[in-house]
Amino acid sequence: MSAAAPAAGGINARYGVSARRRRTDVAMRGVLLAGTAIALVPLLLIIYYLLHKGLSSMTSGGFFTSDPTGASAGFFGGAQKIGGIKSALLGTVEIVLIASAIAVPIGIGVALWLVEYGRNSVYANIIRFFVDVLTGVPSIVFGLFIYIVLIVGTGSTYAGWKGSVTLSLLMLPIVIRSAEVVLSLVPGALRESALALGAPRWRVIFKVVLPTAASGMVTGVLLAVARAAGETAPLLFTAGVTNVTTLNPTHYQNSLPLQIYNDFIAGTTQNFNRAWGAALTLVLLILIVNLSARFISSRSRLG
Amino acid sequence: MAVASAPAGARSILERPPAARLPDRILRYGLLGLSSLILVLIVFFFVRLISEAHPAFSHFGLFGFTFGQNWNVEASQFHALPLVEGTIVTSAVALIIGVPVAVAAALFIVELCPRRLSQPLAILVDLLAAVPSVVYGLWGFFFLVPKLHGIETDVARALKWIPFIGGSSITTTGPNLFITGLVLAIMILPIVCAISREVISRVPTDHKEAALGLGATRWEMIRLAVLPYSRVGIVSGAMLGLGRAIGETIAAVFLLGDASRIPQHLFGQGYSLAAVIANEFGEAQGLHRSALFAAGLVLFVFTLLVNGAARGIVARSSRTSRVPAGGAGGGGASAAAAVGA
Numbered sequence: 001m002s003a004a005a006p007a008a009g010g011i012n013a014r015y016g017v018s019a020r021r022r023r024t025d026v027a028m029r030g031v032l033l034a035g036t037a038i039a040l041v042p043l044l045l046i047i048y049y050l051l052h053k054g055l056s057s058m059t060s061g062g063f064f065t066s067d068p069t070g071a072s073a074g075f076f077g078g079a080q081k082i083g084g085i086k087s088a089l090l091g092t093v094e095i096v097l098i099a100s101a102i103a104v105p106i107g108i109g110v111a112l113w114l115v116e117y118g119r120n121s122v123y124a125n126i127i128r129f130f131v132d133v134l135t136g137v138p139s140i141v142f143g144l145f146i147y148i149v150l151i152v153g154t155g156s157t158y159a160g161w162k163g164s165v166t167l168s169l170l171m172l173p174i175v176i177r178s179a180e181v182v183l184s185l186v187p188g189a190l191r192e193s194a195l196a197l198g199a200p201r202w203r204v205i206f207k208v209v210l211p212t213a214a215s216g217m218v219t220g221v222l223l224a225v226a227r228a229a230g231e232t233a234p235l236l237f238t239a240g241v242t243n244v245t246t247l248n249p250t251h252y253q254n255s256l257p258l259q260i261y262n263d264f265i266a267g268t269t270q271n272f273n274r275a276w277g278a279a280l281t282l283v284l285l286i287l288i289v290n291l292s293a294r295f296i297s298s299r300s301r302l303g
Numbered sequence: 304m305a306v307a308s309a310p311a312g313a314r315s316i317l318e319r320p321p322a323a324r325l326p327d328r329i330l331r332y333g334l335l336g337l338s339s340l341i342l343v344l345i346v347f348f349f350v351r352l353i354s355e356a357h358p359a360f361s362h363f364g365l366f367g368f369t370f371g372q373n374w375n376v377e378a379s380q381f382h383a384l385p386l387v388e389g390t391i392v393t394s395a396v397a398l399i400i401g402v403p404v405a406v407a408a409a410l411f412i413v414e415l416c417p418r419r420l421s422q423p424l425a426i427l428v429d430l431l432a433a434v435p436s437v438v439y440g441l442w443g444f445f446f447l448v449p450k451l452h453g454i455e456t457d458v459a460r461a462l463k464w465i466p467f468i469g470g471s472s473i474t475t476t477g478p479n480l481f482i483t484g485l486v487l488a489i490m491i492l493p494i495v496c497a498i499s500r501e502v503i504s505r506v507p508t509d510h511k512e513a514a515l516g517l518g519a520t521r522w523e524m525i526r527l528a529v530l531p532y533s534r535v536g537i538v539s540g541a542m543l544g545l546g547r548a549i550g551e552t553i554a555a556v557f558l559l560g561d562a563s564r565i566p567q568h569l570f571g572q573g574y575s576l577a578a579v580i581a582n583e584f585g586e587a588q589g590l591h592r593s594a595l596f597a598a599g600l601v602l603f604v605f606t607l608l609v610n611g612a613a614r615g616i617v618a619r620s621s622r623t624s625r626v627p628a629g630g631a632g633g634g635g636a637s638a639a640a641a642v643g644a
Contacts, residue, residue: 017520025520032415035407036424039496042489043431046442053445106337113334127338130345136610138550140577141352141599144584148351148596172341200319202330230435233552233581257437257553264441264557272445279438290433294426 050280057277064089064281068259068274069243082270085278087245088259092282094247095160095239095255096229099167104221106168107175114176115183116205135173140233142169147237160246160253163239170234171224178220182213182300215300222293226286232257256282356597358590368597374563374574376583381594383601385565389480389573390549390605392566393559396484397548401491402541408492409499409537414525425500432493440557443486448478448558455481455570468569480566480573483558487551491544498543502536503529535620542613546606552577576602 057063063084110127118124146166151157186209194204240252241262256278263275359381360368371382408428412421462468506529514524560572561582576598584595 017518021520021523025522028522028525029415032407032411035404036411036416036428038404039408039428039431039492040424042492043427045446046434046438049442049446050438106340109334109337110341113338117331117334118338124338127341130341132610132614133345133607134341136546136550136606137348138552138577138599138602138606140550140552140580141603144355144580144596144599145348145351147584148355149347169344200323200327202326205330226433230433230437232435232437233577236581237584257435260437260441261553261556264444275441279441283434283438286433286435287430290430 050276050283053273053276054278054280057273058280063277067243067245068254082274083243085256085259085274085281087243087254088256088278089281090245090247091160091239091254092229092256092285094249095163095235095253096167096225098161098164098249099171099228100221100225102165103168103171103175103224107172107221107224108179108217111176111179111183112205112209114180116201116209131173131176134169135177137169138233139170139231140236142166143234143237145169146234151238158238158240158252160239160249160251163235163253163255164249166234166238167228167231170231171228174224174227175220178223179213179217182216182220183209185216186212215296219293219297219300222289222296226289226293229286229289230257230282232261236261256285352596352600352603356593356600358593359597362590363594368594369601372565374579376563376591379590381591381597383576383594383598385563386574386576386579386598387601388566389559389575390577390602392480392569392573393484393487393555393575394545394548396481396569397487397491398541398545399488400485401488401544401548402495404488405492405495405540405544406499406537409496409503410525410529412496413500413503414529415521425497428496429493431489432497436490436551436553437557439486439490440554443482443554443558444478447482447485451482451485455479459568459570478558478560478572479568479570480559481569483555483573483575486554486558487548490551490554491548494547495537495540495544498540499533499537502533502540505536506532535616539613539617542609542616546609546613549605549609550577550602552581556581576605 065086066084067087068083068085110131114124114127118127143166146162146169150162150165190208190212191204194208195201199207235255235258239255239258241258242252242254246253260275260278260282263271263278363371363382368381368383369387370384371380372384373380373382374385375381408424412424412428416424459468510528510532511524514528519527555575555578559575559578561574561578562572563574563579566573580595580599580602583591587595
């Protein structure tokens with residue numbers, strides 16, 4: 001901007017742009033620049049605050065290797081031992097992995113039908129509309145729905161897999177929409193040449209369409225994962241909270257967002273410190289997934 | 304053509320035997336089944352929510368529940384207006400603060416900043432979407448609430464003639480509606496900015512060059528060529544952001560307090576539809592639980608209306624103006640997907 005401004009000003013001056021118009025131009029450029037700066041301020045503040053508060057918790061002994069009970073070795077040793085975030089970290093990873101295992105095949109299947117078979121039929125547009133409805137559902141409402149269906153409906157209690165199902169509902173529209181965009185970018189000529197060579201439709205889909213679109217679809221999936229990993233509200237009434245590490249998804253399972261939430265509610269300084277450590281861990285986790293999604297999409301063949 | 308001259312009824316040599324066509328059919332109807340599953344799921348979702356919320360609606364009346372003024376758990380009085388107002392006030396603050404900043408950032412990134420900087424700047428703004436809401440809540444509570452208290456008191460004093468915003472007797476030290484709105488503004492910023500960038504970058508170069516060629520300054524070009532063309536897309540992006548702000552739960556739980564009365568003051572405590580569910584559902588029984596489902600349903604209808612309005616604006620403008628049908632809507636969709644919205 002600074003490089004372009006003098007030149008543009010010179011031309012404008014030569015062709016008689018009034019001082020008032022020039023001043024407005026400069027002022028409005030300044031406003032837009034200020035807007036951008038304001039948009040970046042919260043990001044810097046949050047990153048600074050997270051590192052400032054979370055790093056010391058994260059690096060103290062046993063933060064990742066002890067459960068929030070404080071029973072095993074570690075975090076804030078001695079009499080004040082309150083434990084680390086092992087169960088929450090493992091719980092989040094497992095809950096999100098199972099959620100992806102549900103949402104990704106269904107989502108890609110629906111997107112394939114929309115692009116390859118449904119196209120612009122009335123029924124396909126109805127489904128697109130309902131996918132959009134799904135996008136708009138607040139995440140806590142998904143939590144209520146799963147609570148009614150899988151907990152009241154089956155007469156059982158919270159369980160990790162029920163949290164996964166809730167998150168998969170949240171991921172589904174993101175996966176479908178991004179996969180649909182990528183699949184529709186696969187050139188029709190590729191499909192037609194495969195069909196002309198005598199390949200049946202299903203082979204065309206599995207051998208030509210899906211491999212071409214794969215990297216783009218991975219991006220969408222990773223963004224959905226990044227979104228789901230940070231969600232607290234849908235897990236409140238589905239996965240429950242527990243201190244003990246368990247990898248069995250039919251039990252209560254802890255997760256990082258809920259650990260932060262609970263530590264916030266508990267309200268002691270130690271709880272807050274653990275919450276900051278957990279928050280930093282969660283943001284790093286999501287950042288890694290998010291940035292790898294961008295990296296993969298920047299190398300995608302379909303742009 | 305051998306195929307065309309084959310006698311009717313006989314199989315062409317190019318046609319596959321029925322057994323070989325089986326996988327095709329399985330795939331086709333399997334995928335159709337999956338897609339129909341989405342429909343079934345949503346219908347089931349609606350039916351269950353409505354049936355759970357029904358006791359509350361029949362007890363207080365649909366209108367009485369939504370617009371009654373008293374949410375009192377002890378007295379078993381459940382009228383959602385305090386929650387609805389809390390939701391509306393915080394979302395409005397989020398829009399008023401978030402949208403201008405997001406659009407300014409989008410304009411700067413696409414039209415003004417050096418090309419080498421635009422990609423990194425866009426990624427930085429997008430990263431705001433990678434911070435989970437629980438972390439925003441935590442940060443807002445420990446950073447914004449204490450830091451902004453003095454400023455809020457000053458603003459309230461300075462503007463004391465304006466009802467709802469002003470007042471010299473502001474003693475709130477804790478969470479309040481304004482801070483919740485501010486955090487929501489930060490949360491919707493990346494969504495609105497991504498969609499705005501997308502639609503702004505679709506403004507035809509011809510239009511911009513025409514404006515510059517007629518002697519417009521950069522800002523005049525933005526005002527005359529860029530904004531009119533991308534206005535619809537920006538509005539629909541703002542609506543999507545609004546939908547997000549309305550449904551946000553955990554940040555509101557942390558930052559709103561839980562004053563279940565009609566919000567008295569912008570810098571006072573409040574409650575919202577989403578926050579009440581998260582706070583009270585754990586120990587809710589009977590009518591209370593049904594009322595929370597009803598609150599969830601009202602919330603859902605709200606977001607549905609907002610998202611519907613966003614699509615409606617795009618659809619109407621694509622019929623009547625120059626904006627290509629796929630331009631604003633499709634671009635918005637892919638940009639929204641890009642920030643995981």
